[in-house]
Amino acid sequence: MRLLVTGAAGLLGRELLRSGPLCGHEVVPAYHSAVVAGGVRLDVRRRDAVREVIRTVRPDGIIHAAYRQDDWATTADGAVNVALEADGARLVFVSSDAVFSSRESRWTEDEPPRPETAYGAAKAAAETAIRALTPAAVIARTSIIVGSDGTSGEELRAHQLAGGEPGSFFTDNIRCPVHVADLAAALLELLGSGISGVAHLAGPEALSRYQLGRLIAIRDGLDPDALRSTPGVPSNILLDAQRTQATLTTHLRPPSEFLKDR
Template identity: 70%
Template sequence: MRLLVTGATGLLGRQLLRSAEHDVVPTYHSERVPGGVQLDVRRRDQVRDVIRSVRPDGIIHTAYRQDDWATTAIGAVNVALAADEARLVFVSSDAVFGPRKTAYHEHERPCPITPYGAAKAAAETAISAIKPGAVIARTSIIVGSDGRSEEEQRVRRLTAGEPGAFYTGNIRCPIHVADLASALLELLVSDVNGITHVAGPEALSRLELGQLIAIRDGLNPEALPSIPGEPSEIQLDSRQTQAVLTTRIRPASEFLAA
């Protein structure tokens, strides 16, 4: 399979390049990738030209910017419009939902409360109409093993005494980047269509996640400052998707074990 990966300089994009056993063509916006193709997903004409040139059998679309509607929403629409016969996997987010105490299932409609969540929800809606056979994979906080993820970097900064704090009221379902990449590659070649949830099976507060990262990295977890913050509990129930995968999505307490 010839696979096009957008956002190949990101944490997930880099992992997909390492994990995929396909003929992979990475795209990047500003930071070059060896063998990659420069692509601004906000430009519909450029997206069309790149996809026509590469002629991929599959596309995993990871490119986004939390503070930019055009990249996150319109960019995803541009990719879907240009995908033609290529199998499309779109990486979405738990941010399409608002806080509540019970987990969200795949059939539940988005109810975002942030601009980023609204952009992802808009992209989901458009892709569902443009390419009904596409996979929309909602995920949660992505954690790595090499210090590149945002959460790992924040732990290092805060244990070093930089200003900031982890929120005890912010609860998510963290996933290891390798597990996520493996699951997306499985979904790419599967018969699954529509909404999927690909998040960790364990709900943790941002503080609890930060403490696990600190312990793994030999840092002092007690050095992490914390505040309650606004209550924000968003859990994805991923059991339905996990049942069709051979990839086992590990809980954070397992993949971050010292």
């Protein structure tokens, strides 16, 4: 499959560029500002630019991972532009647990979005449009993404705090972290499947950002007790991924497993 990956310069995009060819795909990276070798520059906010890139690349599939948390035009309008111009390509849209609000129980794939943040609202708007424009698309919601090379946000934060930089991890911000390699493998598996609609791709283990930071520190030989913590605004957003996991051969590991070693 000829696969176009948007947001190719990001953590997930880079992993898709690595793992896609291993699954037999010819991967074409699309980037906005940070140049990716062999890729095409793309501003998803411009529908004409999206149209031109898709007409040039002629992909069989698209994994749309481009977003900016503080920019509605990129996160929401950009996703709509990709859906409008997909031209029959198989579309997998990477969404977020931020489409939901805080509560004690887990959110399932069948529940409608209830965002509490502007970023969550942008992702929810994109989901709604994609479901209307391309019903065969996959909307893959995920959570905090962690890597093994120290470049994910939580890894960088843990190293900074362990090194004495100011700041802290939240104890009352609870999510279901997933490893970037597991997420990329699951997205590629969904791409090649006949599945459509909403899929939850998150780990089975709920952790606070502070607990996650400590696990990262231990894995990387840092002092976990050097990490400072603060309650923060209570936010408990947990994805129930059991239904999606049952359809996949890819195992979405818990942090207690994928953070044991590099």
